[in-house]
Amino acid sequence: MFKRLSGAWDARRILMERCRPVLRSEIIALEASAGRVLFERAVSSVDLPAFNRAAMDGFAVRSGDTHGAGPMAPVYLENAKKMRTGMAVPEGFDAVVMLEDAVLRGNVLEVTAEVHPYKNISRTGEDIRQGDVVLNEGHRIRPPDIALLAALGFEEVAVYSRPRVAVIPTGGELVPRGTRTLRPGEAYETNGLMARLYIEKWGGTAIQSDIVPDDPSQIRTAIESNRDKDMIVIIGGTSVGEKDYAPRVLADAGELFVHGVRVQPGKPTAFGAVEGKPVVCLPGYPVAALSDLYLFVRPALKKIAHLRDDQPKVTARLAGKVASKAGYLSIVRVALKDGDAVPIMVSGAGILSSVARADGFVIVPEEREGMEAGETVEVHIFE
């Protein structure tokens, strides 16, 4: 039996409080910076445009020379320069007359509209001035930001380092993938792989350990050898059985804040810390591990990575009734069909095949006992 079960949001809050955004940084090529987070604000060293730029096709003129010009009162200019959009307006000119308002006859331009100073010109520094902060520290870099920085002449950029996350699969029954065929009682290691792929997707760098057997001293060694990481994720052996060592080892090696969470699936979840680094113990049942990855590891990692926890969601109509246990937060897998969220009813957290059919999940709050068909729900999409 668990000594004390924590509420899911309480447990998450306790975990999040222990997560500190990374302070390490690195300088990388601008082109490789999509998805990364700026370590320092980006300040422009140039004006953009760097010159008075024609904003229209037409003719560069001195605006004063067009004074009083109109369809019935053309003005004739001898030194106008033909301009295409984007060209630099030469020194001495301060406006562009549009093509519709001018006719060139030999050397002489007939202008039939008056233009004010800087008409049809993007002035030097109009978009960005030298010294302007164009992006703030903490900004998540997207392709148009890269284009902007490239336009300003940036070739590199300082970003926060990706959080380094240790992934430690445990379990005497586990066999490394691709090594040999299985004997009865064995299984390929897959939870560590799933965790690693999500951690990389969510902005971290995963460092996966070899499989650790159900042995307290080896689990402790695995934890302690990863004290340099920003987070440690241990998978398996997290319940209260005889050989569920991970939480006990964590309590010995550091602190154990949470053991047992009122969430379905995922009750045998534990959180702790070793030398200030958060440690997450995920159950070995694949569906529970997946659920915990979304509920706990994702927000924790995003915080450490300076990223927003912007989980993709869609609103849908629940197509069938779902049951849940009062007092427990429940994660219900659903398939999306024509705007409906169709619950995938299966028992057992071991059933990964149900995830293959699921597009995402719905969270049933702890105070509810199930939800009714027809309710509007938010579906968190499996990335």
Added chain:
Amino acid sequence: MFKRLSGAWDARRILMERCRPVLRSEIIALEASAGRVLFERAVSSVDLPAFNRAAMDGFAVRSGDTHGAGPMAPVYLENAKKMRTGMAVPEGFDAVVMLEDAVLRGNVLEVTAEVHPYKNISRTGEDIRQGDVVLNEGHRIRPPDIALLAALGFEEVAVYSRPRVAVIPTGGELVPRGTRTLRPGEAYETNGLMARLYIEKWGGTAIQSDIVPDDPSQIRTAIESNRDKDMIVIIGGTSVGEKDYAPRVLADAGELFVHGVRVQPGKPTAFGAVEGKPVVCLPGYPVAALSDLYLFVRPALKKIAHLRDDQPKVTARLAGKVASKAGYLSIVRVALKDGDAVPIMVSGAGILSSVARADGFVIVPEEREGMEAGETVEVHIFE
């Protein structure tokens, strides 16, 4: 002047009709397959579980031997086997008695609950049977799918090849990034970079050409040398000025279906085809190019890549009035603040700095003339 402006959705439909999902495939390592699309259905060659698996900690028994057992009528068994969750239940046993219902005294197990056949056992093939289709052709592979396939012993997987997209930046004013400082009238090439990064993000492989000057024959050569691609994206020179060659060249080299779209920004947009391959001409103004990438290139590419056009969106309250031109679909950049979508008011499609402050955009339908503060809007998030 454009000869005939197309409506934005009409233009998009015409483009989409010309896009064909790729038929090429490749075999890749399972671990590298996240985000890819299955070329053929995945069929299991094994049962999962591959053996009768204990679903609880307890003791393996013959269910028949527990007949009539209860707290007041214990049954004593001599050959029960201790089981941990996940272990293989040995031959000859067909149920597991939970720890709470049994006490081991020396060699003798005292059982105080009757168990039916297969109680607390996950039977061979209960999750997946040999020959079952676990994932269908066209399925987008996610980390839990990889875990599932790994559990079944898959090490490789056949996926559709990523669409190959040519990106051709044009414009005599453009200078390759990182080569030299700019002279008046010049700009670094950044639209091609932005397009390339988005194409890679959206599931394609971008092949970026060198900058092509404003020269019809060189533009034609650039198009024709990319006939082997699944899509061609040309950037710049798409309007109706003297040196806007791209649409004319496209008409000569193949077909031009659309030139000029009622969308703001992005009017100078053109679509065509060369030897059946879709060609998209994007305006050189960065904000218009970005807008077109989302409105046209993204859905086209997703279709070619066998992917759903699952653009991330959030619902928000428009915090300020926005203006738009009736008959034109308008793309309004907004910043998200506490659930509000705050319009970023700037004139000019050249102003990339406005995108740095935008979290996404709102689409104002063509039949509307602006939108009012307080309206509920869908914000498409810039990825």
